Amino acid sequence: MSLKLWKRTDSELKNLQGIMTVAPEMTEFFKIVCRVARTDASVLIRGETGTGKELAARALHRLSPRRDGPWQAINCATLTSEMLASELFGHIKGAFTGAIAERKGLFALANKGSLFLDEVAEISLENQARLLRVLQERMYVPVGATQAISADVRVISATNKGLREEVERGKFREDLMYRIRVVKLFLPRLVDRAGDIEALTWHFIDEFNQQGFREITGVERETMEAMLEYEWPGNIRELRNALEGAFAIGEGPVLKLIELPPEISGIGVYKSFSSYTEKDLERERILKALENNNGKKALAAEELGISRATLWRKMREHRISK
Numbered sequence: 657m658s659l660k661l662w663k664r665t666d667s668e669l670k671n672l673q674g675i676m677t678v679a680p681e682m683t684e685f686f687k688i689v690c691r692v693a694r695t696d697a698s699v700l701i702r703g704e705t706g707t708g709k710e711l712a713a714r715a716l717h718r719l720s721p722r723r724d725g726p727w728q729a730i731n732c733a734t735l736t737s738e739m740l741a742s743e744l745f746g747h748i749k750g751a752f753t754g755a756i757a758e759r760k761g762l763f764a765l766a767n768k769g770s771l772f773l774d775e776v777a778e779i780s781l782e783n784q785a786r787l788l789r790v791l792q793e794r795m796y797v798p799v800g801a802t803q804a805i806s807a808d809v810r811v812i813s814a815t816n817k818g819l820r821e822e823v824e825r826g827k828f829r830e831d832l833m834y835r836i837r838v839v840k841l842f843l844p845r846l847v848d849r850a851g852d853i854e855a856l857t858w859h860f861i862d863e864f865n866q867q868g869f870r871e872i873t874g875v876e877r878e879t880m881e882a883m884l885e886y887e888w889p890g891n892i893r894e895l896r897n898a899l900e901g902a903f904a905i906g907e908g909p910v911l912k913l914i915e916l917p918p919e920i921s922g923i924g925v926y927k928s929f930s931s932y933t934e935k936d937l938e939r940e941r942i943l944k945a946l947e948n949n950n951g952k953k954a955l956a957a958e959e960l961g962i963s964r965a966t967l968w969r970k971m972r973e974h975r976i977s978k
């Protein structure tokens with residue numbers, strides 16, 4: 657059975673340091689990133705998981721006068737308070753059990769460059785006080801040391817929590833909140849970026865085509881329809897991963913519905929890819945087309961892109977009653 661292909665919409669893909677988009681919702685974001693990059697202002701990037709916060713932080717660094725300086729990044733949620741302190745500010749020999757040698761922290765390693773604090777809302781109140789001092793006085797004291805060291809570091813933070821709420825819950829210092837979000841940037845969800853689900857699908861297809869083990873040149877219409885209907889809670893990361901998976905498990909030049917994860921395709925939730933055959937899929941496709949057209953075979957055949965005679969034959973084959 658011939659597949660109906662999605663007619664590709666060609667819109668101009670904009671690219672800011674790897675942040676790809678066709679969405680008008682991102683125009684303002686690009687503008688602000690370019691303006692703010694010239695300054696040393698602390699930036700807080702907000703957005704749901706997978707919306708590209710780290711990518712945006714890197715773009716800020718690369719577009720800034722600090723671009724030739726170091727870039728350092730840390731996820732504040734994954735370390736204990738003590739470990740984070742030593743990671744950020746370093747420690748002297750003997751500062752705590754196990755501190756057998758002096759260690760440089762990220763503020764030292766990022767000197768004259770930028771430091772990215774991911775999930776900044778998770779920092780303990782103790783480390784918040786330390787961080788506030790660096791941002792205010794550009795000085796910090798390594799763990800166990802007495803002498804303050806100066807730091808010339810641009811701080812970019814990210815969070816998917818509202819800091820204001822954290823302040824109200826007593827979990828985040830208000831003064832620090834103002835310091836780290838001198839500029840606030842917000843990344844919209846993938847579903848709120850008009851045109852991006854399709855445009856990024858083609859973009860990632862082009863990217864994976866480069867790997868050379870499969871070349872996708874078309875997308876089945878129902879595949880794109882399912883993708884456009886899906887909510888994408890994991891945003892751009894989820895889209896990229898879904899396509900990477902499809903490249904790996906499927907074959908041929910057409911991206912097919914069955915190659916997408918079940919939560920997106922809505923099929924095969926109870927069947928694994930391997931036990932789900934092309935035949936099963938064809939049967940489902942026919943049933944769906946008949947349902948869409950109130951059982952009118954001429955219209956269903958047209959939707960499927962096959963002749964009426966072929967539809968009749970296939971219905972017989974699949975024992976679909978007339």
Ligand SMILES: Nc1ncnc2c1ncn2[C@@H]1O[C@H](COP(=O)(O)OP(=O)(O)OP(=O)(O)O)[C@@H](O)[C@H]1O
Pocket residue numbers: 674675676677703704705706707708709710711712816892893896
């Ligand atoms: N606009 C975009 N164009 C191309 N790739 C993108 C875009 N936005 C994000 N990505 C890619 O999606 C993935 C997730 O991006 P990133 O790690 O920056 O998200 P995040 O907001 O930091 O997510 P999390 O909150 O889960 O840490 C990365 O592989 C990134 O390169």
Ligand SMILES: [Mg+2]
Pocket residue numbers: 709710774
């Ligand atoms: Mg991130």
